[in-house]
Amino acid sequence: MATAxxxxxxxxxxxxxxxxxxxxxxxxxxxxxxxxxxxxxFMAAVALLAPWIAGNPITFDPIDRLRPxxxxxxxxxxxxxxxxxxxxxxxxxxxxxxxxxxxxxTMALGLAIGLxxxxxxxxxxxxxxxxxxxxxIPGILLAIALVALTRASVEIVIVAIAIPExxxxxxxxxxVVLTVREQPYVDAAIASxxxxxxxxxxxxxxxxxAPLIVQATYIVASAVITExxxxxxxxxxxxxxxxxxxxxxxxxxxxxxxxxxxFFPGLCLAILVLAVNILGxxxxxxxxxxxxxxx
Amino acid sequence: MTAYLxxxxxATIPVMMVVAVVVFSLIHLAPGDPAAIIAGDNVxxxxxxxxxxxxxxDEPLWQQFALWISNLAQGDLGTSIFxxxxxxxxxxxxxxPTIALTTTTLIVAISIAITAGVLAAWKVGTWVDRGVMIFxxxxxxxxxxxxxxxxxxxxxxxxxWLPVQGYAPIADGLVxxxxxxxxPSIALGLAYVALIARITRTSMLEVxxxxxxxxxxxxxxATRPKLIRHxxxxxxxxxxxxxxxxxxxxxxxxxxxxxxxxxxGIGRLTVDAILKRDYPIIQGIILVxxxxxxxxxxxxxxxxxxxxPRIRY
Numbered sequence: 001m002a003t004a005x006x007x008x009x010x011x012x013x014x015x016x017x018x019x020x021x022x023x024x025x026x027x028x029x030x031x032x033x034x035x036x037x038x039x040x041x042f043m044a045a046v047a048l049l050a051p052w053i054a055g056n057p058i059t060f061d062p063i064d065r066l067r068p069x070x071x072x073x074x075x076x077x078x079x080x081x082x083x084x085x086x087x088x089x090x091x092x093x094x095x096x097x098x099x100x101x102x103x104x105x106t107m108a109l110g111l112a113i114g115l116x117x118x119x120x121x122x123x124x125x126x127x128x129x130x131x132x133x134x135x136x137i138p139g140i141l142l143a144i145a146l147v148a149l150t151r152a153s154v155e156i157v158i159v160a161i162a163i164p165e166x167x168x169x170x171x172x173x174x175x176v177v178l179t180v181r182e183q184p185y186v187d188a189a190i191a192s193x194x195x196x197x198x199x200x201x202x203x204x205x206x207x208x209x210a211p212l213i214v215q216a217t218y219i220v221a222s223a224v225i226t227e228x229x230x231x232x233x234x235x236x237x238x239x240x241x242x243x244x245x246x247x248x249x250x251x252x253x254x255x256x257x258x259x260x261x262x263f264f265p266g267l268c269l270a271i272l273v274l275a276v277n278i279l280g281x282x283x284x285x286x287x288x289x290x291x292x293x294x295x
Numbered sequence: 296m297t298a299y300l301x302x303x304x305x306a307t308i309p310v311m312m313v314v315a316v317v318v319f320s321l322i323h324l325a326p327g328d329p330a331a332i333i334a335g336d337n338v339x340x341x342x343x344x345x346x347x348x349x350x351x352x353d354e355p356l357w358q359q360f361a362l363w364i365s366n367l368a369q370g371d372l373g374t375s376i377f378x379x380x381x382x383x384x385x386x387x388x389x390x391x392p393t394i395a396l397t398t399t400t401l402i403v404a405i406s407i408a409i410t411a412g413v414l415a416a417w418k419v420g421t422w423v424d425r426g427v428m429i430f431x432x433x434x435x436x437x438x439x440x441x442x443x444x445x446x447x448x449x450x451x452x453x454x455x456w457l458p459v460q461g462y463a464p465i466a467d468g469l470v471x472x473x474x475x476x477x478x479p480s481i482a483l484g485l486a487y488v489a490l491i492a493r494i495t496r497t498s499m500l501e502v503x504x505x506x507x508x509x510x511x512x513x514x515x516x517a518t519r520p521k522l523i524r525h526x527x528x529x530x531x532x533x534x535x536x537x538x539x540x541x542x543x544x545x546x547x548x549x550x551x552x553x554x555x556x557x558x559x560g561i562g563r564l565t566v567d568a569i570l571k572r573d574y575p576i577i578q579g580i581i582l583v584x585x586x587x588x589x590x591x592x593x594x595x596x597x598x599x600x601x602x603x604p605r606i607r608y
Contacts, residue, residue, distance in 0.1 A: 133313020137585045140547035141565070145321050145577050148569045149333075225438045229551055232440050235569045248440060252555075255444060256452050266441035274436040281432070 030286060036279030043272055047092040054089040057082065057242045066258040076260035078251055087242040088264050094231075094243040095224050095272060098158055102223035103216045105162040110169025111208065115200050117170065118177025128174070131167035139164030140226055147235045154237050161226045165219050172215055176208045210287040217280030221273050228269055244269045303596055307589050314585045318578050319363055323356065333376060333572045346376065350575075372579035377571050382579035386561060392462045393560035396483065396552065397545055399476050404484035405491060405538060412495020412534075413522055416503060419496075427492055434489030439548045443482035443555035450478060460557040475558075483552040487541050494537040498530035505529075531602040539595035546584045 027034040046053065064081040067073055075084035117127040134142075139161075146160035180186060181204065189199050230236035231245025239246055244265035251261030330347035331338075346352075351359050366373070372382035415427035451459040457478055463471035502508065503526055511521050553562030561580060568576035 129309045130313055132310045133317060136310050136314050136589050137317065137581060138543045138546040138588060140550065141581045141584060142317075144550075144565065144569055145318075145581060148572055148577060149321060149574065221436070228438055229440070229547075233551065233554060233566055233569060245440075248444065252444065255448055259448055262444050262448075266438075266444065270433075270437040270441055273438070274433060277432060277436050 030282055032278045032282030033286065034282075036275045036277075036282060039271060039275035040279060043092055043268075043275070044096060046089055047096050050089045050093060054086040055083050057086040057090040058240070059083075066254060068258070069260055075264040076258065078247070078261040079254050079258070084247070084261050084264055087247055088244070088268055090242045091244040091247060091265055092268065092272070094154065094237060094241060095227060095269070097154070098161065098227040099220040099224040099276070101158050102162045102165065102227075103219045105158065106165045106169050106219055107212060107216055109162075110166050111173055111205075111212065113166070114170040114173025114208075115177060115204065118174040119181060119196070119200060119204070124174075127170070131170050134164060135167045137164065139222075140229060143226060143230060144233065144235045147230060152236065152238050154241070157227060157230060157237050160230075161223050165222070168219070169212070169215060172211055173208050176211060177204055180204050180207045214280055214284040214287060217276055217283060221276040221280065224269070224273055224276070300597065303593060307593055310589055311586065314582065314589075315364065315367065316360075318581050318585075319360055321578070322350075322574060333574055349374075349376070367582070372582065373575035375568075375576050376573050382575050385564060385576060386579060386583060389559060389561045389564045391464065391560070392558045393549055393553070393562060395462075395465065395472070396476060396479055396558065396560065397549055400480040400484040400487070400545060401542075403480060404487045407484075408488040408491035409495050409527070409534065411488070412492040413499055413527060415492070415496040416499030416526075417518075417522055419500060424496075427496065431489040431493045431496075434485045435493075437485065439482050439486070439551045440555050442485055443478070443552060446478045446482060447555070460555075462556075462558040462560070479552050479556045479558060482555065483545060483548045486548065487544050490541045490544065491534065491537055495530070495534050498533045499526055502526045502530045529603070532599055535595050535598055535602055539592040542588055542591050546588060 060080040060082045062081050064073070064077045066079055067077040067081075069076040073083055073085060075088055078084055078087070113127060113131075117124045142164045143157075143160040146163065147156055150156050186199060186203055189203055194203075227236060228243065228245035228248075231243040232249045234246075234249065236245055237243055247265040248262050251258070255262060330343050330350065330352055333350075334343050334346050351362065354362075363373075370383060372386070374381055375385060378385070411427045411430070415424040418424050447459055450456050458475055461475060463475045465472045499522075508521065508525060511525050516525065549560070550562035550565050552558070553560045554566050557563075561583075564576065565580050567573075568580070
């Protein structure tokens with residue numbers, strides 16, 4: 001590697017072993033982790049504090065239809081006279097809940113399937129063919145079909161977005177397991193009669209943590225986008241719950257005269273996904289220099 | 296080589312079988328009576344029974360599956376619940392705008408992305424590189440419909456340069472055809488460009504660090520042949536892989552893009568089918584799109600031997 005860039009992750013990995021020199025130093029060395037994390041934390045705080053910092057997102061008043069942003073309505077009002085600021089703040093809740101729970105669910109299931117598939121050669125072929133099949137279906141279409149066939153609810157949306165993401169995690173975990181199981185210390189554990197479950201959990205699982213954390217952030221980002229897309233298409237959470245996706249869908253007929261009901265949720269969506277993605281890039285450079293060099 | 300092609304073709308069969316099983320079982324995995332869900336609210340039990348009979352939901356499961364698969368093998372994707380027309384006919388009727396939009400986006404996006412990625416790798420560490428990378432992260436983060444409405448607001452509503460929405464068939468003239476495709480293509484292609492530009496840069500950086508590039512520099516090969524003939528050619532395999540995998544972005548995105556720009560293609564057909572819960576249409580579209588996706592990636596796999604003659608199977 002003669003160029004400068006591929007060396008950066010290595011340098012980052014090395015700095016991880018130096019004594020910490022306080023938060024400012026950490027921020028200087030990892031600007032992407034800190035800035036992405038800060039934006040994410042801010043949005044999470046806003047979502048948590050929604051009832052205290054925003055008005056009612058549901059109440060509507062025909063007199064206040066399509067008011068531009070003002071001191072009274074910071075982000076203006078929509079076509080039913082609902083407060084766009086309140087709806088945007090409450091919309092952050094759905095985006096974050098769906099993003100985080102989808103990531104948690106895919107990590108748990110993907111990890112379990114990947115560990116087993118990677119360790120037991122007999123199951124590997126069948127499991128991976130099924131994963132290939134699921135991966136061949138464009139995720140958003142599979143999610144649409146799942147939601148369209150059930151009564152819309154937040155839980156269904158989470159399941160529908162999670163299922164197409166599972167194969168990505170399974171493949172990642174499996175590739176780690178396949179490498180690690182050839183290591184002498186795993187042979188030693190097998191030779192000394194350690195039970196398989198213990199080998200998987202104590203000797204193999206820890207190796208998957210770093211790449212999984214990185215993958216989890218990317219899954220949060222893609223789940224947030226997919227949730228917004230489903231809501232936008234009318235195949236998401238029930239329409240009475242404000243989400244950034246259905247706000248944009250509701251506002252589109254009035255784009256020419258009143259762009260704000262689309263602009264603010266769209267901006268928040270872009271900022272949230274951007275923050276999660278740069279957090280993911282930062283974590284990847286720091287935790288997983290091997291993958292960092294490839295991407 | 297031929298043996299490899301045959302093996303690779305055969306390998307797509309189990310994948311498509313899994314796709315078919317997943318698509319078939321969706322309707323049965325859902326909690327509750329699928330016929331009642333498809334029928335929606337405010338229907339009589341008689342109407343529900345009718346739908347159940349029409350979809351064959353009264354038959355044993357394995358019989359339903361056998362019938363469905365054998366119809367599928369004959370190119371029959373079933374019948375729309377609402378219009379009563381064959382799903383294949385409905386898809387064929389809506390195919391032109393979708394094919395026009397996706398192929399335009401594909402060609403333009405790949406050319407822009409590879410150029411940007413090569414430039415970024417060549418000028419690594421400079422503002423050009425930084426600009427491309429910032430664009431790549433942003434382009435991957437802004438959802439299709441946000442980009443779409445942003446473009447419509449600025450270029451169609453404020454500047455009035457381009458039509459707000461709709462589609463003009465190529466038969467009606469090239470200029471309106473292109474004018475209607477510009478904004479949808481940008482919205483649809485942005486994430487794809489970002490993805491490919493990023494992998495092109497990474498892949499080029501790896502190749503540019505090779506010894507033979509230094510040799511090329513030393514013997515005075517000009518920049519352009521060095522970048523294209525020596526470097527890009529050797530960086531092509533990972534780029535082709537990502538181009539193939541990234542088609543999933545385009546397929547998902549086209550459903551949303553057609554909705555934003557009101558283009559009467561397969562994407563609109565999907566959204567209309569969701570709203571009416573016309574399940575055979577949704578199933579048919581998923582099968583068709585998955586099949587196309589698998590075939591494109593098969594084609595990319597076969598391209599490897601052309602791109603890199605060192606690869607022998």
